[in-house]
Amino acid sequence: MHENKWNWGREYIIIIDGGIGFCRVCIEDELRDVAYLMTVSIVEPERRNGNGTKLVEYAKKQAKRAGAKTLSLWCAPELVEWYTRRGFSEVVRETETGMVGMSLEL
Numbered sequence: 001m002h003e004n005k006w007n008w009g010r011e012y013i014i015i016i017d018g019g020i021g022f023c024r025v026c027i028e029d030e031l032r033d034v035a036y037l038m039t040v041s042i043v044e045p046e047r048r049n050g051n052g053t054k055l056v057e058y059a060k061k062q063a064k065r066a067g068a069k070t071l072s073l074w075c076a077p078e079l080v081e082w083y084t085r086r087g088f089s090e091v092v093r094e095t096e097t098g099m100v101g102m103s104l105e106l
């Protein structure tokens with residue numbers, strides 16, 4: 001895992017199993033209770049093998065360890081079910097883009 005400190009807050013880059021997948025957990029200094037899960041990605045040949053789930057579990061642990069109370073994300077509508085199975089709940093849906101805001105209590 002890499003930790004970056006920026007002028008807006010902190011970013012943790014989580015890389016799994018030699019680089020088959022990664023994601024970012026970002027926490028703004030002005031809103032420390034909320035961590036944002038971003039760019040969740042597993043390389044195509046390694047998908048549907050539990051790696052995405054593993055990555056999200058690492059992200060939850062890291063967000064909690066960093067002091068956040070909530071883990072939030074934006075995703076495309078077709079991923080809502082996937083995140084729901086991993087404990088997230090839909091919070092908001094943008095009418096124009098269809099993007100869905102989801103969150104999970106840590």
Ligand SMILES: CC(C)(COP(=O)(O)OP(=O)(O)OC[C@H]1O[C@@H](n2cnc3c(N)ncnc32)[C@H](O)[C@@H]1OP(=O)(O)O)[C@@H](O)C(=O)NCCC(=O)NCCS
Nearest residue numbers: 040041042046047048049050051052053054074075082085
């Ligand atoms: C979304 C993404 C991260 C999911 O990663 P993944 O590694 O395929 O996720 P998992 O393997 O943990 O879960 C996928 C499904 O495969 C199933 N699965 C897990 N192991 C399996 C196996 N051995 N055989 C068959 N299916 C399996 C899981 O049950 C899951 O199904 P479910 O949602 O019905 O429970 C991945 O598809 C991806 O990188 N997509 C492109 C980028 C993207 O859209 N990212 C999201 C940004 S918000």
